[in-house]
Amino acid sequence: MTQAARLDLDAQTMTINDSSATLLVSNSVDLAHSNTMALSCVADSVVTLTNEAQLDDFMATYAEDVEHQLSLFVLSGGSNVLLPAALNAVVLQPKMRGIHLTAQTDDYVDIEVMAGENWHDLVVHTVNQGWYGLENLALIPGLTGAAPVQNIGAYGVQLEDCLQYVRAYHLPTQTWHHLSAADCQFDYRDSIFKRTPNTWLISRVAFRLHTDPTHILASYGDVQTVAQRYAEQQEREQANPS
Incomplete structure (x- = not known):
């Protein structure tokens, strides 16, 4: 694990407070639960983002490091990615909801x-x-x-x-x-x-x-079949109401 890709944290995790939520930053995180293949991958650091302002705050805090030495890796649901055993980067996970x-x-x-x-x-x-x-x-x-x-x-x-x-x-x-x-x-x-x-x-x-x-585009292969079955079911239910 390269020191350059790790954030300088006093402890294993840290927080950056903004006006709406607390940004969680963690070091040495196994991403096995963050990819659908459940592959073990230890990332140097992980930043969990629950709103847009947190990204601004994080980038402002580490602007110089990002510009000169930090590698950033964007990881969403992990459903179309093959992760290595070790990821020498700061992983940004967008978890905004709504x-x-x-x-x-x-x-x-x-x-x-x-x-x-x-x-x-x-x-x-x-x-x-x-x-x-x-x-x-x-x-x-x-x-x-x-x-x-x-x-x-x-x-x-x-x-x-x-x-x-x-x-x-x-x-x-x-x-x-x-x-x-x-x-x-x-x-x-x-x-x-x-x-x-x-x-x-x-x-x-x-x-x-x-x-x-x-x-609804129902003319495509299996979609048309399912749509037809649904229509027939609706007709039967209307003809024989319970």
């Missing part, structure tokens, strides 16, 4: 989703609310903040189809950015975030979803 309705009309809703929200749980939530567009992306593992990195997709739908913008922190310049879908440079399972790893930390993702279920 789903916010920002606009609503008869035709659509706009929502902002924080990076630490579980992706599948988000999809279930939107369907339960009658907001459509993400349903084909159900059961994809990981957190929402990682979804734009891969431009996740399934059954004829890609994330970029519903994405409005991403709020992300550019680590080299220590500045926040509002990136439109075009700015994200999406391609098939690809994006600017994937092509420049550990350069951006995504804190929130914004979507525009439809309120009309006819926008």
Whole structure:
């Protein structure tokens, strides 16, 4: 483990207080519980972020170290990463939570989703609310903040189809950015975030979803089969109410 990648802590863990929460910084952390393959990987330091202000505070506190010697590694849900036995870096884990309705009309809703929200749980939530567009992306593992990195997709739908913008922190310049879908440079399972790893930390993702279920893309293979079975079940229940 290289000293350069460790934060200078008086103890094994430390806290930085801001106006809204306490930022936890830990040294010598095994990331086995932070990746879906449960691989043991001891990171030099781990910074757990529960709001955006904490990232500003951390970067301000360690600005000189980050500029000259510290390697930063952004780790979301750990569902698409193969970690080494030792990671000589400061791991930044975005754990911000929250789903916010920002606009609503008869035709659509706009929502902002924080990076630490579980992706599948988000999809279930939107369907339960009658907001459509993400349903084909159900059961994809990981957190929402990682979804734009891969431009996740399934059954004829890609994330970029519903994405409005991403709020992300550019680590080299220590500045926040509002990136439109075009700015994200999406391609098939690809994006600017994937092509420049550990350069951006995504804190929130914004979507525009439809309120009309006819926008559901049900013409794709198995989705059409499931939709047909559901329609037949609904017809039977209406014909034979209990």
